[in-house]
Amino acid sequence: MVEFTLDPQLKADSLPLAELKLCTVRLMNDSNFPWLVMIPQIAGAEELIDLTPKDQHRLTDEIARVSKVLQAETGCDKLNVASLGNQVRQLHIHVIARFEGDAAWAGPIWGKMPARPYEKASACTLIERIAAALL
Template structure:
């Protein structure tokens, strides 16, 4: 086991920081096709949800709920998708994605569904500001 947490380089390259909660770093995926956050628990070597002790699991789902509320309120999402997959990047990270009936993957899942779309800088900063306003 490593003693300290460090963010996986691939997650770091694909996302930008939004805020830091008690357990998780919250980051925005750089894909304007969907308002898409990831939560990364700052725990060295965590891969599966079942690697967390029960108290930490409760904290995780509380932060998933907090982020889901903030993302839904910031975007008017019609459905929230929440997932811990980690088939490509093992470091535990939870996707919280705002879905719309007119998004490019609907009703399928987002992974691999469409080419990544760049955010305009203003669009991205506006979304991050809204989220930070709700998440602190």
């Protein structure tokens, strides 16, 4: 049996935040946008259809849970939830807090500006707040 391993690109671009029943949740290391990524811990999963129906439902529940927490913690105007996978094939879901007037509003965030890594203290504070609300 193949074990789940986190894609190296996702690992390099994000910081660990929390472990849910299905997903590992990580903070994207880009302070331009409060942005979480959820990765179902299923070896070889690239598409939603690679999950069992039970895990598909669990994923939907976890997306809703993470989305509510991110919205509450940031006071965002809009949440963007997406699974693209064009650059990283491993199944992962982006949950992004958006604000009217942010640098990429009202378009997608990808390719608008270079990532601006968090300062360590700022990342730790945000991770602690979101993790506490999730767990």
